[in-house]
Each structure stands twice: as C-alpha cells, then as structure tokens.
Amino acid sequence: MAHSENHLENSLYASIMETIDLGIVILDVKTRELIFKNKFAVEIFQQTQNLLDYRNLLSLLLTDYGSKPEKEIFGKNYTLRFKNRLLGYTPYMIADNFIWIIIRDITERSRLESIAEAVNSMDNISFVFSGIRHELGNPINSIKMTLSVLKRNLSEYSPETVEKYVDRAMTEISRVEFLLRALKSFSIFEKPEIQDVQIDDFLTRFIALVRNDLHQSGIEISKIVGLNVTNISADPRLLHQVLLNLITNASDALEDQKNKKITIRVIKQEDLVAMIVEDNGCGMSKEAQANLFKPFYTTKTRGTGLGLMITLKMVTLMKGNMEINSIKDKGTSVTILIPEGTRNA
Template structure:
C-alpha cells in the first residue's frame, strides 16, 4: 500500500514537526476496520479519513461534504460542538446503526471521530434485553401472585369459617372475623397502591435546582415526625455541592422512602440518629444518608433491589425498586452499604447543575 504524499495545504492534526513528509495516517489506518476521521473545525473541512469510513458512509454521504457530514454525525449528540471532553453516541444510518466516539485535540481545533457499525451488537443486546425482561416479568408476576394470593386466601378462609358458623358465633366473634378479613383486604389495597407508584414520574422534568435549599425544606417538613420518635437528624452540606440537575418531585419521594426505612431501622435503638451530608465529586453531587439503626446482614444486601423482597413484616418490597427506577430516569444512581448492628448508608449520585446566574 503506497504512502500518501503530504500536501502543502494539508492540515495535519499531529503537527508538521511530527510528520515525516508523508501522510502517516493513511498508511497506518489503511487496513483498520474501525472508521477514523479528523474534523478540522477552524477550516470547516475533513482533514483525514480512512477507507473504513468510506465503506460505512458512502455512497449515501459525500465524505468531502463537511456540513452534511457534521450534521449527520452530531445532530443527536448531547453536547455542544466543539466538545471539550470525549463523548460517544450512535445513530440510525439507513439500514445500519453506527456508533461513534469524539475526542477533541489541539485546543479543540480538531475532532478525532472513531466510527463503526454496531448493528449486530445492538441486535444481540436487544435479544439479551428481551430475555432478561421475560425473566424479570416471570419473577415479578410470581411475586405478585404470592403477595396478593396470601392475604386473599386468608380473607377467604376467615369468611368461609364465619359463613359456616354465623348462626352460632357471638357478635364479638363475628366482628373479629370481619376485621381479620378487612385487614387482609387492606394489605392487598396497599400492595396495589405500591404497584401504581412504579409508573410515577415516568418522564421527569429535569431542571437546575438549589439542592441545599431543597434539602433544608425537606428536613423542615420531616423534622417534627422524626423528633416525635426521638430521632435526631444531623446535616453536613458541602458548600460546593449546591446546584443539581434533577426533578425535585421524584427526588423527594425517594428521600421520603429512605428516611422512612431509616426510622424503621432505628426502632428500639439508642441513640437514634440520621446523618444527611452532601459531597461534590467529578461532576456529581452525592447525597449520603446514614442511620445508626440495626443494619442489614451482608447476605441480604444483594436482594434489596429485587421486587417484593422485604425485611419488614408489613413491607411490600417495592420501595427501593421504585426509588432506583425514579433515579435512573434522572441519570442518578443509588448504592447501599450496611453493617449489621452498626447502621446503614444510602448514597445517591445526582448530576451537578448550574446556578441561575450562570444559566442567564
């Protein structure tokens, strides 16, 4: 394969000082299956592309057509061009799905773009997701059948006994059986309400919020109830962990669930404390909620986010499942660490936001 002569007007992203007088890009990348191209943002031209790019994009696209190529590649990119950090994305290109990564170089004057056909990878992932979904649905339906079936069977049994002995039972005994049946039906009602909450905030309304003010307001609302239970809430908000990009409505639901779990874990414990702190780390604000409760056994930690798994006698096992789903839709995460008889820490990561001043 012949080397490509270096042209005088050729813009070389590696710098003329490193160039031996021929275009080493074409020689090195000639037989690589990965598509590689270099965007020259200053002169609005394609400084380099290898044969793999031609194979992927032609004849539908003219690689020399800089505006069209830039529009096609970057129109769905969740970042402004020029990017200041590496980003990745994908797009549907006729009958193919192409994935690409963009790397800025030379003070953002050039963009390295690595592109490849990921159609088969997406197809295999879709099959895996479908299998995983069916497995999860089987697990969920099994849990629903168990959780609803038990109280219904108990109510049915109580009512059957009452029907067979109605003429001989005293009024107090009749009321006892009726109350027992109502309690079981309330259990079903509570479970159905919890299932309905799974679809809450399906489409979050993300905005830049003052997280410190939000948490202060949350604590002021919860303070009275927790104080009545003898629980002390301590806060430690980092000055730089102030602005977050999140929907405050589902975030409040998540915090209510976590604080309720903490309060349950603190029952019959002394001292009763919950520590709420925030920290900033690599573009994310971390909210840490630590209680001095009974803790969770190590063998149970991996089950906490499984539907219908619960450590509470009257729990549904859906609270943390719903929390994680709400957070995931806002690009947030949740982690739980715990030590039995010591306490539990729940850590939530939230994308950092901007102040009203910076947003203009």
C-alpha cells in the same frame, strides 16, 4: 470428526435459541433480509406475521437506524407497547453485517412494578400528610394573624407598613405552595422534569416536612451540605420521593435503637454530587445486603420487597446511581449519586 463436532455445536446453539424465553431476530443489513427468527419471536408477533420481515422490523423497532450514529442506537434498552403486551428489546450490531435484536415480554413485570409503586406511595401517604398537617398549620395561622392585624389597622398604617405585612403573608403563601408541589412527588409515572435544584434550600424544606413525624419517634434529623455544592441536576418531585423512601427505611431501622439519628450529607465527587443518607440503626447483614435489590425480598413484616427497586428506578430516571453500605448493629449509609447542576461554581 471436527465436522461432526461443529454440527453438534451448531445444533446445540440452535436448540438454545429456539427454547429460550427471549425473542431473537437476526437481520442481514447487506442483503436486507430477515435471516433468523426463533419460536418466541414468532409467538410475540403471531397475529401479525407480515411484521416478520427486514423492512417492517426495522420500521417497528429501529426507527432511527440510518439517521443516527450506530453507537447511539445499538446496545441500548427500548420499550414498545405492542397490542396488549409491553416489550423490552435491545439491538446489537454483530460483525458489521448483522443486527441481533433480543426481545423480552415485560408486561407482567411492568404490571407488578406499577402495583408496587402505587402500594409504596400509599404506604408513605400517612407519613407525608402528618408532616403536611403540621407544616400547613404554621403558615396558615401566620397568614390569618397578619391579615387580621392589617384589616384592623389598614386606615392607620403607612403604605410602607402595609407592604411589610403583605410581604410577610406572601412569604407564608410560598411555604404553602411548596408543600402543595410536594404532593406531586407521588406522580412517579410522569416523565422526569430535570432542572437545577438548589440543594441546601431543597433539603431545608424537605426536613421541615418530615421533622415533626420523626421527632414523635424520637429521631433527630440533620443535614450537612458541602460549601462547594450549590445545585444538582434532578427532578425535585422524584428526589423528594427518593429521600422520603430512604428516610422511611432509616426510621424503621431506628425503631429499637437509642440516640436515634439520621444525617443527610452532601459532598462533591468529581462531576457528580453525592447525597448520603446515614442512620445509626440496626444495620444489615451481608446476606441481607446481597438481596436488597431482588424483587419481593424484605426483612420487614409488612414490606413489599420492592421499595428499594422503585427508589433505584427513580434515581436512574434522573441519570443517577445508588450505593448502599451497612454494618450490622452499627447503621446504614445510602449514597445517591446525582449529576451536578449547571450553576455550580
């Protein structure tokens, strides 16, 4: 009876592994053999059957096996471009003898994310350029006036006065350069360039970029930075886009509200820095919060339902995390947890 039950159980497991839409391969590290491959794994590598052996699979999927500690290899998520597919896979070491590799075809998911990222960026372009038009106008006019005055009086001014006017023009040029660098925020496909970011200065510049557009919607934006926080470890382009996405969401939530306010607070939490974007908008129900990170779920008439997924993806690229708390008819608080910078006191 026990033997019959074990046979039934084994048959059930085998049936599940054969019909599941995940590729499963099992390698025996002692005998150096491929001891199992399910139907989906064979399908993935169908045109290259010679890959389905122990040595070739290790070479293709686990290039660091044997040269790095196992804890740095197993349980991690990897991606691989294989022919016309994008594969995601995770290896596990089971009982010190067997390597299980779970393989997923993420080609379509990646394509949808790429489309959504492009759409999300395009949705924000008008918001960004409204601020850029306003912000570029001020420094350019200041540079023009400075150089005009300097040109008319160049023969009369002392070297010290000339230097003063040149320094003023250089300061305004620096403002223009920052705005131009901000445009790189749309290049969200690039590899993150993690660096120390002086957070108070970053937020001052960011708020200057969006304040005019928010003001036209009757929204007041402010920042509060804790005294014990100076730097965070982040990619300024990604951080700019993350904040822009969150500010856009907050602005939408404030559409029918009175006394519209958005506050960005920065506080230290152990070895992390919390950036909290708060609004006093319409808030969300518990049901809406439960579905926030589900693909294509949206409460907006023109939303893609992928904006927050993209934002979370960018935060995780900076080794951070994101939490959302909201109360219906009270407002929403989004907390971005980012590693602390190396130059913090």
